[in-house]
Amino acid sequence: RKEVEQDPGPxxxxxxxxxxxxxxxxxxASQSFFWYRQDCRKEPKxxxxxxxxxxxxxxxxxxxxxxxxxISLLIRDSKLSDSATYLCVxxxxxxxxxTFGIGTKLQVIP
Amino acid sequence: SQTIHQWPATLVQPVGxxxxxxxxxxxxxxxxxxxYRQAAGRGLQLLFYSVGIGQISSExxxxxxxxxxxxxxxxxxxxxxxxxxxxFYLCAWSVSGHYSGANVLTFGAGSRLTVL
Numbered sequence: 228r229k230e231v232e233q234d235p236g237p238x239x240x241x242x243x244x245x246x247x248x249x250x251x252x253x254x255x256a257s258q259s260f261f262w263y264r265q266d267c268r269k270e271p272k273x274x275x276x277x278x279x280x281x282x283x284x285x286x287x288x289x290x291x292x293x294x295x296x297x298i299s300l301l302i303r304d305s306k307l308s309d310s311a312t313y314l315c316v317x318x319x320x321x322x323x324x325x326t327f328g329i330g331t332k333l334q335v336i337p
Numbered sequence: 338s339q340t341i342h343q344w345p346a347t348l349v350q351p352v353g354x355x356x357x358x359x360x361x362x363x364x365x366x367x368x369x370x371x372x373y374r375q376a377a378g379r380g381l382q383l384l385f386y387s388v389g390i391g392q393i394s395s396e397x398x399x400x401x402x403x404x405x406x407x408x409x410x411x412x413x414x415x416x417x418x419x420x421x422x423x424x425f426y427l428c429a430w431s432v433s434g435h436y437s438g439a440n441v442l443t444f445g446a447g448s449r450l451t452v453l
């Protein structure tokens with residue numbers, strides 16, 4: 228089983244739609260969780276950290292479910308500019324070792 | 338503010354040729370430094386990380402090597418490139434320490450390598 232698993236998509240959604248991505252991780256001792264965004268042929272950039280109580284940043288909501296070992300990202304009122312690949316990132320121990328999922332591609336359609 | 342620079346941005350190299358990619362970080366001291374590779378259609382693979390000058394940890398066996406000659410400089414090298422070395426190479430840094438914020442990575446713009 229992969230350490231971090233994501234559905235690669237693509238998810239094609241119309242503008243204004245709500246879309247959700249899940250990511251599962253295998254190591255129950257994982258400590259920190261993040262969502263990164265990567266535009267085509269660009270570097271990944273931090274979108275948001277994921278906290279145990281869940282957190283929101285504008286149209287984006289991230290949640291963590293430790294019992295089921297998954298994190299989720301919800302995007303409300305999708306914009307064309309949200310089109311990108313969303314990477315799930317998990318810190319699972321080892322000195323500063325961070326594991327990336329393969330990413331979920333989102334395409335927002337006019 | 339902190340910035341990370343990575344070069345060259347793009348390069349095309351023949352099989353068997355050497356490689357040198359450079360990365361520098363400004364505005365911070367004693368950062369953790371990383372080299373990742375992203376092959377087409379695949380996730381980011383950690384190649385090397387460094388917690389200090391001259392301290393390099395390798396994550397996967399390969400024909401690549403890394404060096405950290407200065408606190409904020411990280412270099413990725415190869416003596417002889419293979420076709421399988423093609424990919425998008427990303428340098429990243431994080432704050433040193435053992436708290437959750439230290440796990441946030443900031444990436445350089447990347448170096449796209451094509452080996453022919």
